[in-house]
Amino acid sequence: MNAPGVPAGPPGAMKVLRRIRHRRYADPAFRAFTTACGMVVALLMAAMFAVLIIDSWPSIKKFGVGFLWSKAWDTTAGHYGAVTALYGTFYTTVIAMVLAVPLALVIALLLVELAPPWLSRIVGTAIELLAAVPSIVFGLWGFLVLVPIMSNHVEPWIQSTFLGKLWLFQGPPMGLGFLTAGLVLALMVLPFITAVARDVLRMVPQVVKEAGYGMGSTTWEVTRKVSLRYGLSGIVGAFFLGLGRALGETMAVAFLIGQTYDMQKSLFGTGNTITSTLANTFAEATDSLQRSALIELGLVLFVITGVFQLLAHLWLRRARRRMGGRA
Amino acid sequence: MTPKRRSVTRRRVTDIVVKVVAWVGATVGITALALILYVVVRRGIGAINWSFFTQTPPTPGGSGGGLGPAIVGTLVITCVAALMGIPLGFFAAIYLAEFGRDGRVATAIRLVANVMMGVPSIVVGVFAYGLLVMSQHHYSGLAGAAALAFIMLPVMARTAEDMLNLVPNELRESALALGAPRWKATLGVVCRAAKAGLLTGGILAVVRVGGETAPLLFTALSSQYWMGGLKGYFGGPTPNLTKTIFDLSQQPYSHLVQLAWGGALLIIVAVLGVNVVTRLLFQRGKEW
Numbered sequence: 001m002n003a004p005g006v007p008a009g010p011p012g013a014m015k016v017l018r019r020i021r022h023r024r025y026a027d028p029a030f031r032a033f034t035t036a037c038g039m040v041v042a043l044l045m046a047a048m049f050a051v052l053i054i055d056s057w058p059s060i061k062k063f064g065v066g067f068l069w070s071k072a073w074d075t076t077a078g079h080y081g082a083v084t085a086l087y088g089t090f091y092t093t094v095i096a097m098v099l100a101v102p103l104a105l106v107i108a109l110l111l112v113e114l115a116p117p118w119l120s121r122i123v124g125t126a127i128e129l130l131a132a133v134p135s136i137v138f139g140l141w142g143f144l145v146l147v148p149i150m151s152n153h154v155e156p157w158i159q160s161t162f163l164g165k166l167w168l169f170q171g172p173p174m175g176l177g178f179l180t181a182g183l184v185l186a187l188m189v190l191p192f193i194t195a196v197a198r199d200v201l202r203m204v205p206q207v208v209k210e211a212g213y214g215m216g217s218t219t220w221e222v223t224r225k226v227s228l229r230y231g232l233s234g235i236v237g238a239f240f241l242g243l244g245r246a247l248g249e250t251m252a253v254a255f256l257i258g259q260t261y262d263m264q265k266s267l268f269g270t271g272n273t274i275t276s277t278l279a280n281t282f283a284e285a286t287d288s289l290q291r292s293a294l295i296e297l298g299l300v301l302f303v304i305t306g307v308f309q310l311l312a313h314l315w316l317r318r319a320r321r322r323m324g325g326r327a
Numbered sequence: 328m329t330p331k332r333r334s335v336t337r338r339r340v341t342d343i344v345v346k347v348v349a350w351v352g353a354t355v356g357i358t359a360l361a362l363i364l365y366v367v368v369r370r371g372i373g374a375i376n377w378s379f380f381t382q383t384p385p386t387p388g389g390s391g392g393g394l395g396p397a398i399v400g401t402l403v404i405t406c407v408a409a410l411m412g413i414p415l416g417f418f419a420a421i422y423l424a425e426f427g428r429d430g431r432v433a434t435a436i437r438l439v440a441n442v443m444m445g446v447p448s449i450v451v452g453v454f455a456y457g458l459l460v461m462s463q464h465h466y467s468g469l470a471g472a473a474a475l476a477f478i479m480l481p482v483m484a485r486t487a488e489d490m491l492n493l494v495p496n497e498l499r500e501s502a503l504a505l506g507a508p509r510w511k512a513t514l515g516v517v518c519r520a521a522k523a524g525l526l527t528g529g530i531l532a533v534v535r536v537g538g539e540t541a542p543l544l545f546t547a548l549s550s551q552y553w554m555g556g557l558k559g560y561f562g563g564p565t566p567n568l569t570k571t572i573f574d575l576s577q578q579p580y581s582h583l584v585q586l587a588w589g590g591a592l593l594i595i596v597a598v599l600g601v602n603v604v605t606r607l608l609f610q611r612g613k614e615w
Contacts, residue, residue: 030510031426037418038427041484042439044477048446051457106352114349123357125606130360132531132602134538136569137591140576141363144584187363190356218342241445248447250541251573275449275541282453282545298453302446309445313438 049302056296058289067296073261073277080293082300087263088178088271089301092253093246095182095267100190100246101239107190108197109223124198131191139255142184147256151175155268171266176258179267184252193242200234201227233316240312244305254279274301367591374589384551384571387580394590396553400566403557404472404547405537412476412536413529416483423484424491425499425513437488440481449541451477456545468554468565471547475536482532490524491517523609534601538594540569549574568594 053060063070063080070081107127111120155173163169204227212222228235258270259280272280274297285291378393385392419436427433455474460466494517502512518525543549548564549571559565568590575587 027509030513034418034422034426037415038422038433038436038484040415041419041443041480042436044480045439045443047458048451048454048477051454052450055457055461103352103356106349107356110349110353114346123353126357126361129599129602132535132538132598133364134540134569134594134598136538136540136572137367137595138363140572140587140591141366143576144588145366187356187359191360194356218338220342220345221338223345244445244447248445248449250447250449250544251569254573255576275447278449278453279541279544282456283548295453295457298450302450305445305447305450306442309442313441 052295052299052302056292056299059292059296062289063293067293068300071261071263073272075287075290078287078289080290080296082274082297084261084263085272085274085277085297086300088257088273088276089247091178091271092182092185092257092273093243095178096185096189096246097239097243099183099186100193100242103186104190104193104197104238104242105235107194108201111194111198112201112227113219113223124195127191127194127198131195135188135249135251138184138188139251139253142180142252143255146180146184147175149175150180155179167265168267171264171268173268174258174270176256177266177268177270178257178264181253181256181273182267184256185246185249188249188252189242189245192245193238196238196241197235200231200238203234204230237312237316240308240315244308247308248275248301248305250275250279274298364595367588367595370585371588371590371592374585375592379586379589383553384575384586385582387578387583390582392586394568394571394586394593396551396566397549397568397571397590398593400468400547400550400554400560401537401568403560404468404543404565404567405475405533407469407472407560408475408479408536409529409533411472412479413483413533415476416480416532417487417525417529419480419484420487420491421513421518423488425509425517437485440484443481444485447541448474448478448539449544452542452544452546455542460546465562466546466548466564467562468547468560468567471543471565471567474542474546475539478539478542479532479536482535483529486528486532487521487525490521490528493524494520527605527609530601530605534598538569538598540573543567543570544573 059067059080067080068082068086070079071083072079072081073084074080107123111124111127115123151173152175155169155175158164158169159173201223208230209222209226212226217225253273254276257272257276259272259276260270261272264271278294278298282291282294285294376393378391379395380393380398381395382391382393383396384394419440423433423437427436451474455470455477459470459473463470498516498520499512502516503509507515547567547570550564550566552566554560554565572587572590572594575583575590578584
């Protein structure tokens with residue numbers, strides 16, 4: 001006879017027992033499976049590092065650390081160095097960031113503080129969509145549209161003004177080169193930085209801003225002294241994200257850099273970046289040493305972007321702690 | 328607090344100057360971006376016709392032709408990449424959100440995923456080359472798809488984790504209190520609650536990666552011809568839209584260059600179209 005309050009008879013109890021036994025295996029299995037999937041993420045990253053080192057080993061062995069400051073890129077003599085590529089990479093990135101960051105901040109400011117809500121919603125969505133446009137489109141546009149404009153109009157015009165005497169604007173106006181590549185890079189990272197900066201500015205509590213206005217501050221003063229300071233860590237995060245993108249962006253630069261292996265000072269000069277050299281020469285490289293040197297270039301880029309990422313994370317954590325766990 | 332006193336006029340003027348600069352800057356930036364889209368549409372629209380979707384590229388100097396193999400190739404590569412990357416990222420997200428949480432392992436994996444998202448896509452291409460192309464001794468669409476999957480993985484894992492974290496804990500607790508096993512509570516209740524966000528995240532990750540070029544340059548390489556069945560895609564250089572655009576644009580023949588514009592237009596329409604439709608369907612514009 002069943003005890004009162006226990007409705008389940010023997011068949012029901014069996015069912016419950018079976019379910020419990022089933023759970024004993026199913027749940028740990030589920031947990032183990034998802035944990036394994038999580039581990040795969042970390043393992044893949046480690047595998048990537050290992051593969052890059054192993055495959056660039058012939059080059060590392062032959063050129064040593066000198067690879068990093070050798071200017072050579074001679075496929076016939078078999079001498080390779082990373083300096084010209086590093087130079088071009090940083091040159092174009094600096095141009096892009098100098099142009100894009102102030103513009104992105106200004107647009108973000110407009111979206112959050114100045115524009116009427118309906119406009120800000122439309123423009124904000126447009127910017128988010130533009131961030132999704134693939135880089136090949138920007139590269140194509142830069143190569144077929146911007147390059148002729150730069151070489152026929154913009155660059156000769158700059159050289160005709162007093163600026164033409166500066167070393168920054170020397171050389172034939174070919175349209176290809178650091179300036180054009182940097183410009184297109186700037187356009188590419190612009191939507192990206194803008195979107196993040198806007199989210200950061202938007203997160204500043206209304207009360208804090210109103211306190212600023214209540215003290216008689218102008219819009220600009222509130223933005224500079226309240227919003228930007230409040231969201232500083234986020235802005236720096238946006239900056240580093242944009243920087244990482246600009247450093248590693250391939251197609252726009254591969255189209256526009258000119259692919260020469262030297263270190264010209266002029267903005268109109270041509271050069272190469274790590275990404276452009278990989279994109280333009282990797283598939284054609286038949287010599288195994290050249291291929292190994294190219295993979296080492298990839299390794300260098302991997303380390304650089306990795307270091308920037310890590311720095312950004314550490315900086316953000318410190319900033320967050322200093323602000324008392326806020327933001 | 329401020330030792331320096333500035334005149335009211337000067338502060339007002341600064342404010343107005345900044346506002347003007349903001350409006351002008353925003354107009355310039357947005358116009359430039361809009362102009363790019365306009366140019367692509369204007370130059371690309373002429374290339375779009377029936378044969379654009381069905382034929383192979385013409386010989387240099389020839390006429391007609393299209394990007395048929397490249398379009399199909401990109402679809403196949405992207406779908407295979409999604410099959411590899413999305414489930415893996417999804418279950419990794421379940422681990423991070425449901426089991427790992429703030430533990431040391433989960434924190435480490437999260438950091439790795441963040442750094443992974445910052446790895447330039449061309450470096451991922453080099454990795455796939457070293458791992459798959461070198462060992463198989465030939466370029467293949469499979470290597471390209473693997474590279475794309477690698478890029479999708481951390482994006483999917485982190486977005487999906489954010490979505491799962493939005494699900495209130497009470498839902499988990501009530502599912503478990505009803506006697507549901509953990510896996511059922513997670514997949515049947517938590518994931519169902521986060522369905523819209525998970526779908527949006529997944530679709531947007533796939534679309535973004537589908538427009539990538541750099542990881543395919545020396546993995547899938549390219550080809551002008553139709554592939555014979557799935558085996559063809561995995562057994563040798565595989566046609567794809569982005570690399571084909573890159574190659575065609577360097578050609579001196581205006582007809583081929585126009586095909587490149589057509590390809591760019593197709594990519595833009597596809598990427599933006601899916602973005603807009605996804606947003607409208609799920610009304611969650613915040614992830615990107």
